[in-house]
Amino acid sequence: MFSWPRLRNADPVLRCEMASTGEVACFGPDIYSAFLKAMLSTGFKLPQKGILIGIQHSFRPKFLATAHQLREEGFKLYATEATSVWLNANDVPSSPVGWPSQEDKDSPPSLSKE
Numbered sequence: 001m002f003s004w005p006r007l008r009n010a011d012p013v014l015r016c017e018m019a020s021t022g023e024v025a026c027f028g029p030d031i032y033s034a035f036l037k038a039m040l041s042t043g044f045k046l047p048q049k050g051i052l053i054g055i056q057h058s059f060r061p062k063f064l065a066t067a068h069q070l071r072e073e074g075f076k077l078y079a080t081e082a083t084s085v086w087l088n089a090n091d092v093p094s095s096p097v098g099w100p101s102q103e104d105k106d107s108p109p110s111l112s113k114e
Contacts, residue, residue: 050076052097055083067092 028034051070055063067087071077077094079087084096
């Protein structure tokens with residue numbers, strides 16, 4: 001039950017409708033499992049085959065362990081060109097993919113063409 005008397009000048013005729021705002025509260029033993037529950041509650045589907053990765057340069061060092069873990073879990077990793085070069089240089093095999101808007105012959109194939 002929502003406590004309307006605690007809110008000064010609140011209209012007691014209004015009701016608190018969390019469902020209409022799309023808010024979800026998820027709990028877990030750690031932040032990662034709670035976040036995963038929140039993602040799944042929105043209809044997010046876990047990848048089954050491959051994962052496309054594009055990591056900003058400043059985030060790459062923190063992401064390396066996760067990239068290794070994804071590869072160990074059996075996922076085929078696809079990455080933007082710069083990220084693929086970085087992953088492969090750090091012993092994480094990945095296939096480079098280009099943006100669908102890139103049409104020149106020197107760019108890697110885009111996922112939309114496969």
